[in-house]
Amino acid sequence: MLFIDYSSAFNTIISTKLRTLGLNTSICNWILDFLMGSPQAPAYHLVLEGILILWIIRLLFSKTYKLQERSDLTEKEKEDLIEEWQPEPLVPPMSKDHPSLNYDIVTGPPSHKIIVNGKECINFASFNFLGFLDNERVKQKALTSLRRYGVGTCGPRGFYGTFDVHLELEDRLAKFMKTEEAIIYSYGFATIASAIPAYSKRGDIVFVDEAACFSIQKGLQASRSFIKYFKHNDMEDLERLLKEQEIEDQRNPRKARVTRRFIIVEGLYINTADVCPLPDLVKLKYKYKVRIFLEESMSFGVLGEHGRGVTEHFGVNIDDIDLISANMENAVASIGGFCCGRSFVIDHQRLSGQGYCFSASLPPMLAAAAIEALNIMEEDPVVILIWFRFFIFMYDLVNKYFQIDSYSAVKSVIGEVYAPALHLQLERSSGSRDTDVRMLRSIVDYCLERQIALTLARYLDKEERFLPPPSIRVVVTIEQTEEDIEKAASCIREAALAILK
Amino acid sequence: MNVGVAHSEVNPNTRVMNSRGIWLTYALGVGMLHIVLLSIPFFSVPVVWTLTNVIHNFGMYVFMHAVKGTPFETPDQGKARLLTHWEQLDYGVQFTSSRKFFTISPIILYVASRHLEQEVTFLSIGFRYPF
Numbered sequence: 308m309l310f311i312d313y314s315s316a317f318n319t320i321i322s323t324k325l326r327t328l329g330l331n332t333s334i335c336n337w338i339l340d341f342l343m344g345s346p347q348a349p350a351y352h353l354v355l356e357g358i359l360i361l362w363i364i365r366l367l368f369s370k371t372y373k374l375q376e377r378s379d380l381t382e383k384e385k386e387d388l389i390e391e392w393q394p395e396p397l398v399p400p401m402s403k404d405h406p407s408l409n410y411d412i413v414t415g416p417p418s419h420k421i422i423v424n425g426k427e428c429i430n431f432a433s434f435n436f437l438g439f440l441d442n443e444r445v446k447q448k449a450l451t452s453l454r455r456y457g458v459g460t461c462g463p464r465g466f467y468g469t470f471d472v473h474l475e476l477e478d479r480l481a482k483f484m485k486t487e488e489a490i491i492y493s494y495g496f497a498t499i500a501s502a503i504p505a506y507s508k509r510g511d512i513v514f515v516d517e518a519a520c521f522s523i524q525k526g527l528q529a530s531r532s533f534i535k536y537f538k539h540n541d542m543e544d545l546e547r548l549l550k551e552q553e554i555e556d557q558r559n560p561r562k563a564r565v566t567r568r569f570i571i572v573e574g575l576y577i578n579t580a581d582v583c584p585l586p587d588l589v590k591l592k593y594k595y596k597v598r599i600f601l602e603e604s605m606s607f608g609v610l611g612e613h614g615r616g617v618t619e620h621f622g623v624n625i626d627d628i629d630l631i632s633a634n635m636e637n638a639v640a641s642i643g644g645f646c647c648g649r650s651f652v653i654d655h656q657r658l659s660g661q662g663y664c665f666s667a668s669l670p671p672m673l674a675a676a677a678i679e680a681l682n683i684m685e686e687d688p689v690v691i692l693i694w695f696r697f698f699i700f701m702y703d704l705v706n707k708y709f710q711i712d713s714y715s716a717v718k719s720v721i722g723e724v725y726a727p728a729l730h731l732q733l734e735r736s737s738g739s740r741d742t743d744v745r746m747l748r749s750i751v752d753y754c755l756e757r758q759i760a761l762t763l764a765r766y767l768d769k770e771e772r773f774l775p776p777p778s779i780r781v782v783v784t785i786e787q788t789e790e791d792i793e794k795a796a797s798c799i800r801e802a803a804l805a806i807l808k
Numbered sequence: 809m810n811v812g813v814a815h816s817e818v819n820p821n822t823r824v825m826n827s828r829g830i831w832l833t834y835a836l837g838v839g840m841l842h843i844v845l846l847s848i849p850f851f852s853v854p855v856v857w858t859l860t861n862v863i864h865n866f867g868m869y870v871f872m873h874a875v876k877g878t879p880f881e882t883p884d885q886g887k888a889r890l891l892t893h894w895e896q897l898d899y900g901v902q903f904t905s906s907r908k909f910f911t912i913s914p915i916i917l918y919v920a921s922r923h924l925e926q927e928v929t930f931l932s933i934g935f936r937y938p939f
Contacts, residue, residue: 352922359919363912369903508886531885659881 406744406765411755416440419786421760428760429791431781436609436727438786439640439680452675460668464657468668476674479681480645484615485625488654489647492662493669495634498644499602500526501662502632503571505655506598507532511567514548514597516540517773518578523571523602524772529661536772539579542587545570549595568597574606574617578764578775580722580729582610585621589628598629608638609727613688641677643669702729721778730764730778731799733807740768743777746806751779753802759795819882821896825906838864838917857921865914872910 380388401408414422418441421430439445452472462468473491480489492498503526507513511532515523518539527534535552537545556563570592572583585601592599603616611619616633618625625631630652634644646653646660656663702722722729736743744763751761764780781799783792809815809823817823824830841863845856872894882888888896898904 356919356922359915363915366903366908366912369908371901371903373901375900504885508889510886510889529885 404745406748406763419784423755423760426755426758428755428758429787429795430760430784431787431795432760432762433784434605434637434728434782435640435784435786436638436782437640437680437684438784439638439676439683441786442640442680442683444683445640445676445679448679449672449676452672456671458672459670462668463666464663464668470668470671470674472671472674472678473668476669476678476681477645479678481647483681483685484631484647486631486647487650489645490653490656490660490663491669491674492644492646492660493642493666494662495604495636495642495644496522496525497662497666498634498646499523499600499604499632500529501660502630502646502656503527503569503600504530504661505659506630506652507567507569510565511569512552514545514568514570516572516576516583518576518775519571519573520577520602520604521767521771523573524770527571539576540581540583542584542591546591549591549597553595568595569600570597571600571602574601574603575610575723575726577605577728578730580726582606582617582620582723582726585617585623589623592627599627600630600632601628603631603633604637604644605726605728607633607635608684610725614638614684635677639677639680641673641680643673643677727784728780728782730775730780732776732778736776740777747777747779749806750799750802753806754795754798757798759798761795761799818884819878819888819896819899820880821878821888821893822899825897825910826904831906831909834913838913854925857925861914861917861921864917868910868914 411423414425417430417433418435419430419438420427421433422428433440435441456470456472460468460470464473477489477491480491481487492501500522503513503523507527507530509531511530512535513527513530513532514535514537515527516539517536535548537548552568556566570588572585572588574585575582583601588599591597601617606616606620608614608616610617613619615625616631617623618628618631626649628648630646630648632644632646635641636643646656658664721732731747733743733746737746747763751763754761761779761781764775764778766774768774779799781795787795809817809820810827815823838860842856842860845851845859845863846853848856851859873892876892877886877889878896894907897907
């Protein structure tokens with residue numbers, strides 16, 4: 308061990324040099340104490356302290372830098388790239404018969420008889436399942452509300468945008484669906500798109516059906532979670548994914564404990580018009596400990612004895628489903644959407660639901676209209692049963708027409724027997740989506756001339772994850788009579804024969 | 809941002825160590841720890857300095873480098889869920905002033921304890937040889 312003894316190292320400094328500089332004795336003595344504080348220090352102490360002091364100085368003078376931004380281009384290369392760049396036109400060139408450029412104009416309300424391009428047609432296109440759009444009671448209630456509250460609320464729920472009608476509607480929806488609490492959103496699309504990212508964050512895992520609608524896809528995109536798609540209504544595929552996840556979890560149990568897992572399904576799928584197998588899903592939920600979010604936009608007011616949706620239809624206990632989300636723009640003929648479930652779950656959305664906190668609340672007259680629609684649904688559940696048989700009728704009819712004919716291979720009917728909205732797809736695609744769409748559009752035009760209003764199912768082609776094949780969507784509502792449905796079915800058949808050959 | 813004011817910071821953890829008065833609070837906190845340890849009668853001064861160093865380093869390690877995420881929900885869907893506080897500081901910008909401060913502070917604490925455990929007082933001239 309090397310020792311340095313410097314007890315006499317500073318002798319000359321103190322006695323001669325410091326005194327000649329004129330420093331006073333006590334300060335000299337203090338300096339002497341400081342310098343002589345450790346006169347017999349091991350060498351490595353001094354070396355270590357020297358290194359530390361140098362390290363401090365180095366840290367003090369180091370530059371701040373960000374980790375990612377390091378571009379390896381020289382100035383000249385940057386200039387060259389900027390000069391080469393040609394801006395793309397704001398509006399890309401497109402053909403004259405693009406659907407966005409030729410749209411049908413509706414005059415008046417889209418009720419049972421709809422005026423399309425000046426011609427009055429029977430409406431087989433709007434989702435007015437229970438006919439509440441034209442219902443006198445609903446209209447009167449809305450008008451009274453309009454006179455009382457005005458039109459808009461001019462504020463989100465947190466800034467004086469909460470009216471008594473909102474609270475009443477939430478209360479009524481919770482009671483109707485037999486859950487603890489409900490929350491209202493002012494835009495149907497934003498309902499599920501706000502609900503998903505409120506619960507599912509980065510690092511969480513979501514298992515979604517491939518046929519999920521666009522709003523669910525946007526909600527998943529906003530959530531930044533890991534998304535795993537399973538084949539449409541294929542419980543074995545879902546179970547395979549869940550098993551893989553279980554194996555992953557066992558490999559890293561600490562991470563698994565903080566990861567949330569969700570299954571998101573729709574009650575009645577808008578893209579394929581069939582129903583999810585809810586009892587099997589509930590079994591999987593309890594086996595693999597995942598939470599179920601059910602999107603019931605199409606099935607609310609349609610399925611179940613009283614219109615409570617797919618849970619009532621299958622007889623599943625509503626408490627087994629963690630969150631039910633629906634929009635009120637279909638059967639209820641209002642605007643907006645709601646989520647219902649346990650208070651513990653729904654309360655979270657009051658601060659975390661982006662569409663709830665940051666959008667203006669639902670106009671009170673629409674909330675009043677929704678309350679009245681709920682009243683009618685509760686008073687007269689027979690209303691729902693009546694058109695149940697309309698669907699069956701329609702389905703049989705369409706099937707009958709298309710099976711008798713040798714052109715039965717021309718179009719196929721997609722959808723469940725009791726689905727209110729069916730899809731008619733081409734059995735054999737011509738190869739290009741454009742030609743398919745054009746053919747279907749000509750069928751729609753043929754029917755429009757004969758006063759049947761149909762529509763093509765529209766998608767954002769580039770944004771959809773699993774783009775469904777082009778189809779005509781036929782909606783059966785309670786206001787259509789049997790003759791209307793016969794007329795529509797025969798018209799579609801003639802159109803298919805004439806155009807599809 | 810300063811703690812207690814309205815801010816638009818997505819993750820307040822990134823700005824806590826830049827708030828007004830936090831460095832002073834930290835220094836005073838270490839000082840308080842030292843004084844509390846000094847009040848325990850059966851620790852000698854060098855032992856107390858050693859303990860201050862150890863407890864300070866252990867505490868800083870746990871809070872800065874061991875605990876991950878944020879104690880509150882952030883509006884960015886949990887970007888910082890797997891990051892320690894040190895990684896979250898200033899959104900990952902390296903060698904900012906607070907990072908330098910918290911890198912240098914344990915070094916200074918060590919150097920200071922090495923010098924000050926020898927009971928050199930400024931007023932009196934008495935000193936003691938350590939070992």
